Amino acid sequence: MDVNYRQSVAMLRTRSQWIALGVLLAFLAVAGRVFPSEIVDVMNMMFILIVAAHGLNILTGYCGQISVGHAAFKGTGAYTAAMLIVRLGWNHWVALPVAALAAGGAGVAFGLPAFRVGGFYLAMSTLAAQFILPALFLFAMPGIVGGISGITVPRPAIGDFSFRIPENQYYLFMPMCVVMTIVARNIARSRTGRAFVAVRDNEPAATIMGINPFGYKLRAFFIGCLFAGVAGWMRVVYDGCVRPDIYPLMGSIWMLGIIIIGGMGTTIGPIFGVILVRALNEMVLMLSPFIGGFFRPEIAIQMGAGLGLIVFAVVVIVFLVFEPRGLAHLWQVFNERMRHWPFKYEPG
Amino acid sequence: MVTEDEVQLRTDNVCLRFGVVKALDGISLDVKPHQLLAIIGPNGAGKTCLFNVINGFYRPQEGEVYFEGQRITQLPPYKIAKLGISRTFQAIQLYHGLSVVDNIMVGRHIHLKSGMVSGAIYFGWAQREEAEHRKEVEWLIDFLELTSVRNRIVGSLPYGLQKRIDLGRALALEPKLLLLDEPMAGMSRDEKEAMARFILDVVEMRGITIVLVEHDMGVVMDIADRVVVFDYGHKIADGLPEEIRNNEQVIKAYLGKPKEA
Known part of the structure; x- marks a missing residue:
């Protein structure tokens, strides 16, 4: 419960938020050495x-x-x-x-x-x-x-x-x-x-x-x-x-895509956007030799590289159509659901 | 005649033209401090145009606007706001992506001091300031009975509430002069009464001067200290509510002819 205005405007307001932050920071602190x-x-x-x-x-x-x-x-x-x-x-x-x-x-x-x-x-x-x-x-x-x-x-x-x-x-x-x-x-x-x-x-x-x-x-x-x-x-x-x-110009376009996917106008949005886009990118890199295998060897590499861009474009379009507020909004809805659980939550 | 120091806002022979259309034709108006002045007139009479001239959205081709003795005709709107003139809009103009609290907090903008650097550091100075001004904002939220929707995003709130938030934001600026553009348009009887009460309370508690554009004659006659009537960019009458009610010209232009018996 907020007992004063300072608490009410604070970034982290509940004990579980502090615990989540602690876990995240602990993970980040060791991740560089364990992975x-x-x-x-x-x-x-x-x-x-x-x-x-x-x-x-x-x-x-x-x-x-x-x-x-x-x-x-x-x-x-x-x-x-x-x-x-x-x-x-x-x-x-x-x-x-x-x-x-x-x-x-x-x-x-x-x-x-x-x-x-x-x-x-x-x-x-x-x-x-x-x-x-x-x-x-x-x-x-x-x-x-x-x-x-x-x-x-x-x-x-x-x-x-x-x-x-x-x-x-x-x-x-x-x-x-x-x-x-x-x-x-x-x-x-x-x-x-x-x-x-x-x-x-x-x-x-x-x-x-x-x-x-x-x-x-x-x-x-x-x-x-x-x-x-x-x-x-x-x-x-x-x-x-x-x-x-x-x-390059593509870098700028990627950036716009990232914040659209993540959710513009939220601080968590860019983080989600970058993680999703990079994860997709890495996945495509892993898959591209496999997909390239379906094509003749001389075009295999180009097909693999082109696929990454196509996936990126499709994801951006899907987000623009179905969730223009991005992953950040999905995250918000998920949080509200959890807060109201086991009762039903109707997004307002 | 009123002397200069008794007049808070003066428009002196203001003419505003769009092409050949004369939206305002030689409007001279004196508004005294702590007064509730109502402007009435048929649609297109130039009431909102006058507001737009006063707060700097339009530059009149002729004439001047003075606020507390200072000429403000050529100032940009954000500087006029800093002098203590605030307004609401006929069609609600809120920041749809912000919560109710944050919308009204934007109204505190000119009173907050923290800039980019102290904002980026936040802890300490900016945080203290934020909490301090929240008090004022929460007072307004209580006053306007918005407590239950305080943290909601304004885009999804009903019309009547948005009108109140608009008023709250204008009040958060702590204006000396408040321009209200049809604050009761499209409201139910109950909502109108609530809004009228808010306006009268504000005048009493804060001593703000209010210029009000409103179509509901009942409301205007009840709450205004003085009424000015516009027609086709001209001021056709200016006086106490009772005088206006009986003014021949006003009845012809606006209130309609009395039925012949």
Whole structure:
């Protein structure tokens, strides 16, 4: 029972929620050591994607500003980090906030058209980011930016603990993902997050409450791309390099798909979305040699790869049609069912 | 004549045109503090247009709007809100994805201080602030008898309740001037009475100035201190409710001709 307002606005309100959190954190704490390296590697990739997806979720899910340039903003963070570390010899940890701010700044620059346009038109202008930024990675000053071959970046280390192997990277990415998830939730439930939703749901009504819609759209671009920048830095540690082809348009589309499947405008949504999409992806990778076996050998590989994209597309369409509120809503309904069990629950 | 400091809101010869249509044609209006002013008039008379001019959605081609002596004609709506002008809408404009509590919390926006950084950290400053302003919001929820639906998402609530939430959100801003655009439209007798009581209580408890657009003459005559009548963008009458009731021009334009005996 809530006995005061502070408890009522708390993230975790019941004993069972605290126990669930404890179990989850205990699992996360040991998972990096008990699972085989390949699975830990997949989990690392999930952590990176979750951080990026939180960013896009704040921008698109909470504030309603569509962006099809999220991979490019992630790339901006990654390239900023790589250049600072390799060209200027900066420390990895100092490069992290600067990379995040650089991505946030790029986001604000490409978010400026949101002053006048929304929906499709804003999608077009963020699409411009997706073409301009990777073109810069590829063609601008190859001596510094690295051109087609990119930049090889050494992995960071804390004392003897080097983040070279997945098992060790896990203990960097996992805590970062947890912290960024908490940050995302905090923004969503405080004044800024409510203003984002107000702008998304009803712009005139947001305005009359003293919210400057344009200011908040730019804030959403800044925060969303800041998350992308952090994810970009993580990706540099993960890959040990930056290359222009790591941040393609498809990456941005995947991101949108992830938050649609997971449930836009909820903090749990991006996490569900990433887990489902990556799990599907891994499943397809495992199945594709088997499916490839049905075809002639010369097209087997292409069929396997194409299948992944088809599965992704089908899942997104199924969710858009049957559950536009995503896995997060299914989760909510499930929770309510459990709360009312054994009585019947009618979703309101 | 009223002197400047006794007038809270003044519109001075406001003209608003859409193409050749004159939506407002030289509207001059003085609203005194703590007054409940009702604006009546047939559909399309320009009542809502005037609201949209006052809170900055429309820029009039001519004329000025002053609030507490300050010219607000060219200000954007969100800055006008910060001066203490709040409004409700004829067609409900809520944030459908938020709960009742959060909708009204948005009304506290200008009173909360936490920005992006303190919001992201949350613990400490933002949390304290959140709990503090929740008190005010919960008071409004109690006052408007919304307790039972407090945590529901507003999109699924019935019309009458949404109207009340709209009022609650406008009140959460702690406005000095509240513009109510047909708060009782489409309501049952009981709901109208409840709404009228809320409005009168607000005037009494908070001393807010209210400008009300309403079609229900019974309600208007009962609760208004002063009535202004619009017709085709003109102000055709301005006075006490009894004066308006007997005004020839008003009867012709709006109330209808009395039956010939």
